[in-house]
Amino acid sequence: MLRRLWERLRHGADTLPYPGGTPGFPERFRGRPVLDPAGAGGPALDLGACLFSPDEATACPEGALRFTTEHRLASRTREGLVTATGELPSPAALQGRARRLFGRSLRLRSVVAGSCGGCEAELVALGNVVFDMARFGVQFVASPRHADGIVVTGTVNPNMRAALEKTYEAVPDPRLVIAVGACAIGGGPFRAGPEAGTGVPAGIPVDLYIPGCPPHPLTILDGLLRLLGRIEDGTRGPRG
Amino acid sequence: MRVGLGLRNRRAVPWPAVPCLAVQEFRRAVIDATGAGGRVVSLFGLPDGPRETRLVAILADDARGELDALSARVSLGYPALTPECPQTHLFEREIAEQCGVVPEGHPWLKPVRRHPPDHLPPGVAPRPFDREAYPFFRIAGDELHEVGVGPVHAGVIEPGHFRFQAHGEEVLFLEIVLGYQHRGVERLLESEPAARGVLIAESIAGDSVIGHVEAWCGALEALARVRKSPRAQAVRGCALELERLASHLGDVGAIAGDIAYAPAAATLGRLRGECLNLLMLLSGNRFGRGLVRPGGVAFDVPDDMAAASVARLERVRAEFDRAADDFFANDSVQGRLDGVGVLTASGCADLGLVGPTARACAVPRDVRTDHPWGVYRYAHIPTATAQAGDASARAVVRQLEIIRSLEFLIEQLPALPRGAPRAALPDRLAPDELTVALVEGWRGEIAHVVVTDATGGIRRWKVTDPSFHNWSALAAAMPGGAISDFPLCNKSFNLSYAGHDL
Ligand code: SF4
Numbered sequence: 187m188l189r190r191l192w193e194r195l196r197h198g199a200d201t202l203p204y205p206g207g208t209p210g211f212p213e214r215f216r217g218r219p220v221l222d223p224a225g226a227g228g229p230a231l232d233l234g235a236c237l238f239s240p241d242e243a244t245a246c247p248e249g250a251l252r253f254t255t256e257h258r259l260a261s262r263t264r265e266g267l268v269t270a271t272g273e274l275p276s277p278a279a280l281q282g283r284a285r286r287l288f289g290r291s292l293r294l295r296s297v298v299a300g301s302c303g304g305c306e307a308e309l310v311a312l313g314n315v316v317f318d319m320a321r322f323g324v325q326f327v328a329s330p331r332h333a334d335g336i337v338v339t340g341t342v343n344p345n346m347r348a349a350l351e352k353t354y355e356a357v358p359d360p361r362l363v364i365a366v367g368a369c370a371i372g373g374g375p376f377r378a379g380p381e382a383g384t385g386v387p388a389g390i391p392v393d394l395y396i397p398g399c400p401p402h403p404l405t406i407l408d409g410l411l412r413l414l415g416r417i418e419d420g421t422r423g424p425r426g
Numbered sequence: 427m428r429v430g431l432g433l434r435n436r437r438a439v440p441w442p443a444v445p446c447l448a449v450q451e452f453r454r455a456v457i458d459a460t461g462a463g464g465r466v467v468s469l470f471g472l473p474d475g476p477r478e479t480r481l482v483a484i485l486a487d488d489a490r491g492e493l494d495a496l497s498a499r500v501s502l503g504y505p506a507l508t509p510e511c512p513q514t515h516l517f518e519r520e521i522a523e524q525c526g527v528v529p530e531g532h533p534w535l536k537p538v539r540r541h542p543p544d545h546l547p548p549g550v551a552p553r554p555f556d557r558e559a560y561p562f563f564r565i566a567g568d569e570l571h572e573v574g575v576g577p578v579h580a581g582v583i584e585p586g587h588f589r590f591q592a593h594g595e596e597v598l599f600l601e602i603v604l605g606y607q608h609r610g611v612e613r614l615l616e617s618e619p620a621a622r623g624v625l626i627a628e629s630i631a632g633d634s635v636i637g638h639v640e641a642w643c644g645a646l647e648a649l650a651r652v653r654k655s656p657r658a659q660a661v662r663g664c665a666l667e668l669e670r671l672a673s674h675l676g677d678v679g680a681i682a683g684d685i686a687y688a689p690a691a692a693t694l695g696r697l698r699g700e701c702l703n704l705l706m707l708l709s710g711n712r713f714g715r716g717l718v719r720p721g722g723v724a725f726d727v728p729d730d731m732a733a734a735s736v737a738r739l740e741r742v743r744a745e746f747d748r749a750a751d752d753f754f755a756n757d758s759v760q761g762r763l764d765g766v767g768v769l770t771a772s773g774c775a776d777l778g779l780v781g782p783t784a785r786a787c788a789v790p791r792d793v794r795t796d797h798p799w800g801v802y803r804y805a806h807i808p809t810a811t812a813q814a815g816d817a818s819a820r821a822v823v824r825q826l827e828i829i830r831s832l833e834f835l836i837e838q839l840p841a842l843p844r845g846a847p848r849a850a851l852p853d854r855l856a857p858d859e860l861t862v863a864l865v866e867g868w869r870g871e872i873a874h875v876v877v878t879d880a881t882g883g884i885r886r887w888k889v890t891d892p893s894f895h896n897w898s899a900l901a902a903a904m905p906g907g908a909i910s911d912f913p914l915c916n917k918s919f920n921l922s923y924a925g926h927d928l
Contacts, residue, residue, distance in 0.1 A: 190689060190752065200696050212703075214710035214725060237625055240716040240724050253710070296582040300609050303924040304632025304713055309582045311702075314695040328580035345540055345557060345606050346585060349577050375625040378618060381541050381610030400632065402712065 200315045204404060205417050216240070216253035217402075218274065233259055233267040233274070233397040234371040260396045260409025267371070267395055277394060279415030284360055288334050289414050291323040294364070295333035295357065299350050300343030300382055304400040305367035309337065317403045324410055330354075335362030335393070341369045341376050342383035354390050362413075365392045366406060368399045375399070429455045430485065430496030435797035438648045438861040441877055444482070444495045449505070452481065452498035457510045459485045459494065465778050465791075467493065467862065467873050469507075469517035471525035472886040473547035477501055479525045482888075484862050484875055488796040493862055502550075503528035513778030516894060524612075526550055536561060539605030539927050544613050545886075563601050565591040570598070573909065577606045584923035592909050600904040600912075602897055607927035615887035620646065620720070628715050631891060631925035635713040636662075636669040636705075637867030638889075638925075641874040644799065644863030645887075646720045649855040649878060654800070655845025658722030663801035664838055665705065665714050665723075667831040670868040672701035674782075674824040674831075675746070677920050681821055682753060684914045685762045690753040697742050697749075704735055722848035732839040739839075743832045750825055763818035767903035767915035770815055779899050781870020781892045782827065783919060785811045786819035793866035807834055817918035855882040867892060869922065891925030 202209055211217065216238045219231055231251075236242065243251045261267045262277040280288060298306055312319040313326070327333050330353050342350055354363070365386045368374035376382035386392050396409045411417045429447065433439045447455065460466060467484040474480035478499055485494040498504075506529035507514045518529040519538045526543045529535065542555045564572065570593055577585035585606035591599040614626050627642035628635045640662060647654065654662075679694030702712040709717035709725055717723055727735075753759055769779070774787040784791045792809040794802045810826035812819035855878050865872040870892030879885040900919050907915065 193748065193752070194689060197693075200692075212707045212710070214708070215706060216710045216716070238711070238715075239625055239628075240710065241621060241624065241719075295578075297578055298582070298584050298607070300607055301584070301924060302609075302629040302632035303584050303607070303922060304629065304635070306582050306584060307633055307713070311699065313582075314699060315692045316696055316699050326582055330578075340607070341609060343607075343609055345608055346577065349585065349606070353578050375622070375629045376609040376611075376614065378622075379610040379614045381544070381608055381613070399629075399715070400713070 201318045201321070202316055204317075204407065205411060209404065211255040211257060213255070215255045218256040218259055219243075219251055219253050221250055222252060230268050230270045233261075233269070234264060234395060235368065236397060237368055237375055237399045239399070257402050257405045258408045259398065259401065259405050260394055260412060262394060262413075264371070264392070264395060267397060277409065277412045279418060280413060285415055287360065288362065289416070292362075292410070292414060293325055293327045293332055293334050295330045295336045295353060296326055297336050297338050297350050297353050299338060299340040299346035300376075301340030301367070301369055305339035305369070308400045308403050308406060309339070309366065311403045312406060317407060319407060319410075322411060322414070322416060330356035331358070333357050333361070335364060337364045337366055338370045338386050339366050341373045342386055343381060344383070347383065347387065350390070362393045363390055364394045364396065364410070366396045367401060368397060371395050371397060428494055430483070430494035433493050433495055433862065434491065435493065435793070435799050435862065435864045436644045436648045438856060438859040439495065441858045441860045444497050444860055446480070447496060447498050449498045449500055452483070452496060453505065453507055455496055456483050456485065456507055456514070460511050460513060463489070463775070466511075466513050466517065467864070467871070468875050468888055468890045469514055469521070470875070470886070470888045471521045471527055471545060472877060473525070473545055474499060475547065476549040477547055479527050479547050481521065482875070482877075484873070486797070488791055491797050493797070495860060495862070500527055502526075503530050505530055506532040508532050512776045516898065526552065537605065539608040541605070541608055541610070544610065560603060562589055563591070563599065565598055569593060586923050588912070590909055590912075595908045595910060597904045597907055597909050597912070600901050602901050604897065604923060604926050607924040609928065611928040612887055612889055615642075615889070616884045624719065630889060630928065631893075631922040632713060633673060634669065634867045634869065634872065634891070634922065634925060635715055636665045636718060637865050637872045638891075639718045640666060641863045641865040641872045643718055643720045644865065645861050645874045645876040646851065646855070648861040648863065649859055649876060650720070650851050651856070652721050652849050652851050654722050654849060655847070656843035657845035658847055658849070659800035660838055660842050661723045661727055661847065662718055663805070664727075664835055665708065665717055666865070666867075667834050668701055668705050669714060671828060671831045671835070672698050672705070673868040674828045675701060677917070678753070678821055678824050678828075680917050680920070681763070681817070681914070684917050685759065687753065687756070687759060690749050693745060693749040697746055700738065700742055704738060707731065707735065719848060720851045722846070724848065726847040727839070727842060732842060736836055736839050739832060739835055743836070746828060746832070754822070754825060760818060763821060764814070764816060766817040766911050767900075767907060767918055768814070768816045769899055769903050773902060774815070774899075777898050777902065778895050780895050781866070781868075782820055782823045783870065783896050783899050785809065786823045787815040788813050791871075793864045793871050797864050799864070801838070805834065805838060807831070817914060820918045857882045869893060869920075869925070870896065889928055891922060891928075893921040893923075893926040897921055897926055
């Protein structure tokens with residue numbers, strides 16, 4: 187027992203100082219893509235459809251697309267993920283009653299609906315000692331009745347659509363919907379298939395889109411904290 | 427006596443050379459081979475002309491490192507193998523669902539993933555289909571009760587439905603209904619161009635990215651006759667072992683978390699993250715997406731990156747050793763894990779189980795040893811086994827495999843052989859061929875079986891995730907146990923829903 191305590195003390199804290207200290211991502215990390223040269227008239231980038239694969243960069247005409255190590259990607263709207271310049275507005279924080287209700291304590295129910303399991307692995311990682319999402323008052327709960335909103339991952343395939351709708355209905359109003367990953371936003375790598383869906387269906391309005399395949403845990407955390415108004419540093423330009 | 431066509435892992439053979447037997451002969455051959463210790467790697471159907479389906483069996487003789495391919499042509503039905511060969515039970519249900527062929531006399535002919543047939547031969551009208559219809563098994567009795575869980579779970583867990591028939595705390599029967607993660611992976615792999623196929627292969631099971639993309643590339647490379655450089659093979663082996671390391675660390679940590687042993691859960695969870703971060707260093711993604719590509723790897727490992735990785739792995743090793751000493755030597759930990767979810771070696775053989783689940787029943791099955799490919803032909807990793815077949819044994823096998831993967835990585839990374847990271851792939855694949863690509867993923871054997879058509883296009887892409895074999899093990903391990911042990915028992919297997927559901 188003493189040995190264990192000593193081990194614990196010796197080790198110290200593991201939690202990343204976030205927000206604040208930005209972690210160093212390795213050079214090869216594929217965060218926000220940009221077009222070179224950026225600009226008018228060129229093709230638009232859709233982060234909701236992007237799978238953040240190196241093949242997408244090589245498939246583009248000579249050097250046009252490249253990935254930066256910028257991990258902050260979330261948007262409040264679907265259109266907000268489409269950019270001609272590579273610039274992204276920071277998602278607007280909740281205001282008024284929603285902010286008062288959820289800003290310091292947000293309980294979420296996870297609905298996995300036709301995914302590969304990758305996005306859930308990163309949601310689970312948010313609970314570990316390194317990312318420790320609970321310190322911001324954000325937690326996953328065991329019942330939709332206890333939840334303030336749902337986090338959807340996966341393509342929302344025919345086999346899960348009814349379960350998603352029922353879970354959404356069971357969450358009391360006001361409720362948030364957060365779509366995590368390319369699959370939940372638009373079907374991801376499976377979007378051509380008849381047995382996969384194309385993301386959260388129109389009847390379920392999404393409050394926050396977090397792109398990635400899967401998004402890095404800090405990409406998810408950053409999106410959540412901006413939604414809750416816990417990061418308002420304006421580092422991503424005008425709020426929109 | 428062998429009646430099929432002998433082949434080896436990742437060799438392509440002419441499809442017309444695969445014997446097409448009468449269905450009775452085919453049955454006999456599969457039943458005899460499995461009776462003599464053989465194993466069904468895959469059993470599937472492909473449309474073969476109007477109203478005809480070709481059944482294909484890939485059998486493994488693990489002791490000899492040989493595979494065997496045989497087939498039979500059937501129409502609307504055939505006498506099921508399952509009554510005499512239990513390890514085909516789920517494959518035959520899958521054939522019924524995908525191809526509309528009825529295995530007559532199958533004792534448990536229920537849907538597998540609940541989707542309309544997607545490999546129906548021409549000229550057969552699909553039967554009416556109801557996604558919600560599922561005939562549950564029930565045990566009636568005044569003192570019995572039924573507990574249903576899922577598909578939406580209490581935590582962040584993939585969707586699946588578990589239905590228990592219980593007497594008080596005691597589980598009498600567990601029925602597992604899956605298919606909620608079904609995305610139609612096989613049809614997509616058959617129809618999408620290779621540039622997109624690789625992204626789908628990486629998304630079969632998000633925690634086994636390297637394992638599946640390795641098998642997917644292995645099949646393509648065999649059909650395209652591409653040779654990878656020794657360097658590419660070694661980097662791919664390192665990536666696969668990093669994936670195993672991360673997953674096993676996470677699994678032992680999750681088992682610790684489930685029995686409320688917080689210090690080990692916290693440390694092992696963090697070490698898992700460190701291994702994912704090493705994969706991110708190599709590939710730009712925490713699960714290694716983007717690294718393994720046909721012909722080799724998309725990213726080389728420069729010397730300084732290899733050295734930095736080894737230094738970090740050395741630290742992981744030191745911390746793991748301390749955490750494992752503490753965890754495995756703890757009496758209350760052992761007391762909690764011993765005897766939970768017991769499987770026997772004979773049950774394991776009957777069900778055709780694979781991976782750490784089989785090795786925890788003292789069945790030394792490991793593709794890296796039995797059917798080695800790539801770097802594993804030169805760098806041998808000893809197969810880890812344990813005896814008891816319970817949750818404790820499954821944790822111990824993972825512990826041993828963590829140690830051995832670390833040794834492998836620390837040895838390989840500083841001494842990567844020379845060579846180009848990636849060889850070019852020809853535009854076309856060999857026409858009319860069959861190949862089997864096996865990989866020992868961290869959950870066990872991943873199999874991709876591919877048949878090309880007369881123009882070198884993809885005629886059939888059959889994926890078998892280790893979870894497809896092993897979900898039956900969880901259902902078999904629960905009866906007699908306490909319902910409150912289910913979360914722990916489930917964690918000790920940690921099976922993939924997405925890999926099963928495709
Ligand atoms: S977005 Fe990518 S990682 Fe997430 S579920 Fe879909 S395929 Fe998997």
